[in-house]
Amino acid sequence: MVKLDPWGASQVEDYARLRDEFGIGVLDEAAWSRIPDAHPLFTRGVVFGHRGMDPVLNAIERGDPFGVMTGLMPSGKMHLGHKAVIDQVVWYQNHGADVHVAIADFEAYAARNFTIEQARKLGIEEYVLTYLALGLKPGKSEVYYQSKRSRVKDLAYELGLHVNLNQMLALYGFPDDVKMAKMNAPLMQAADILHVQRAEFGGPRPTVVPVGVDQDPHLRLTRDVAGAVRIFNVTQTQDGKIGVFVKPEKPPRPVKELFDDVGRILRADLGFADLKRNDAYRALYLPAASLSDVPRIDLALAQYESKVLAEHGFFPPASTYHRFMTGLTGEKMSSSRPESSIFITDEPADVKKKLMRAKTGGRATEQEQREKGADPTVCSVYETYLYHVPDAKVLEEVYTECTTGKRLCGECKMQALGLLQTQLKELKEKREAARPLVKEIVSDA
Ligand code: TRP
Numbered sequence: 001m002v003k004l005d006p007w008g009a010s011q012v013e014d015y016a017r018l019r020d021e022f023g024i025g026v027l028d029e030a031a032w033s034r035i036p037d038a039h040p041l042f043t044r045g046v047v048f049g050h051r052g053m054d055p056v057l058n059a060i061e062r063g064d065p066f067g068v069m070t071g072l073m074p075s076g077k078m079h080l081g082h083k084a085v086i087d088q089v090v091w092y093q094n095h096g097a098d099v100h101v102a103i104a105d106f107e108a109y110a111a112r113n114f115t116i117e118q119a120r121k122l123g124i125e126e127y128v129l130t131y132l133a134l135g136l137k138p139g140k141s142e143v144y145y146q147s148k149r150s151r152v153k154d155l156a157y158e159l160g161l162h163v164n165l166n167q168m169l170a171l172y173g174f175p176d177d178v179k180m181a182k183m184n185a186p187l188m189q190a191a192d193i194l195h196v197q198r199a200e201f202g203g204p205r206p207t208v209v210p211v212g213v214d215q216d217p218h219l220r221l222t223r224d225v226a227g228a229v230r231i232f233n234v235t236q237t238q239d240g241k242i243g244v245f246v247k248p249e250k251p252p253r254p255v256k257e258l259f260d261d262v263g264r265i266l267r268a269d270l271g272f273a274d275l276k277r278n279d280a281y282r283a284l285y286l287p288a289a290s291l292s293d294v295p296r297i298d299l300a301l302a303q304y305e306s307k308v309l310a311e312h313g314f315f316p317p318a319s320t321y322h323r324f325m326t327g328l329t330g331e332k333m334s335s336s337r338p339e340s341s342i343f344i345t346d347e348p349a350d351v352k353k354k355l356m357r358a359k360t361g362g363r364a365t366e367q368e369q370r371e372k373g374a375d376p377t378v379c380s381v382y383e384t385y386l387y388h389v390p391d392a393k394v395l396e397e398v399y400t401e402c403t404t405g406k407r408l409c410g411e412c413k414m415q416a417l418g419l420l421q422t423q424l425k426e427l428k429e430k431r432e433a434a435r436p437l438v439k440e441i442v443s444d445a
């Protein structure tokens, strides 16, 4: 059994197995080919899995509104592994998404022993400046602090009514002496993700949360709780019928009134003429609907719940998972092991030192490498190309030359170094230029 610990050092050996064990969906070429100019992180399989992405891909395809929500825990320096998330966020933004980024200062306080003040400062200096430098544009995008947003804190509290201790233990395996603040962090994160679907932040719509796969427990919790607070459940019954069911024991209005409204929405807005109602069973069936209609029915009803009933009409948030970048030393990249990662703010000389010492897939001798070729799939330098060099031609060249023995690791490292140093230099200039934008994008509440 693979263990996923959002606050620990999860290193994953076998992503396909992980996906199967947790029921994470495959995200491959077939999915991305629906979208023109998919980001290299998607097409190269760095982003390898998802939950519930179909409605998001549909929204991108059709130009419908959709949101991106993600968060950062400011617990150290930002490294190249963190950059992968923001590259995706910027890509989504360029494809029409509205963007919300949480600075998880509460989580850093609860799980990493930072003061709220330290966490806030680190959030801006390390992360927000880099996000702006990487192309995140204010406007339809915002960054906020968990500690300052009442909507999120209130929602985290409310969601607590729908999650019990057994669920928390099953998901996180907390020890007996776990602090309540840390136990609350997942609810805080669920509230981060769901609050962007409240009316004042754009209402129910497809939302994607791009994160590292260690965050999957939080997403499972969030998707469960999003369903738990709903009034309607749209689903396929065992005999294959698509139905709308009223869930709460005491619905906010009589079932008859609710179904009158639902009937109107289904007929007038979604075009389902034939509806079979059974109010006593709190069920309404759509004989002409199929499984693929469920998301759009569910979305329409979530919007109705949100608008008319002023309830938590949350559409299940989607998530995507990227692979962790292996550290240069062969272990996971981590802010706490400087030699394992290249930090965004590293000086060129540091970058050189780290890269030259990096673990490669090279052979013991030059002669052997010339004869047999090397193995890029276990090479941290190759990973640097894979994650941070968008040019497909360069990547292909490195791969072929490496596996056929035309390329030696020393020269390969020098080329990677040149590409990285150029990127980091540019980033440094852009980070400074971005400083005035901080107050435009960071919300005070
Ligand atoms: N827990 C995340 C991390 O450790 C940070 C986070 C907070 C987050 N709120 C979020 C991520 C909402 C995605 C969505 O990095």
Ligand code: SF4
Pocket (backbone or CB within 6 Å): 360, 361, 362, 374, 375, 376, 379, 380, 381, 382, 398, 402, 403, 407, 408, 409, 410, 412, 413
């Ligand atoms: Fe890695 Fe480059 Fe050496 Fe191949 S040649 S193993 S990609 S460093």
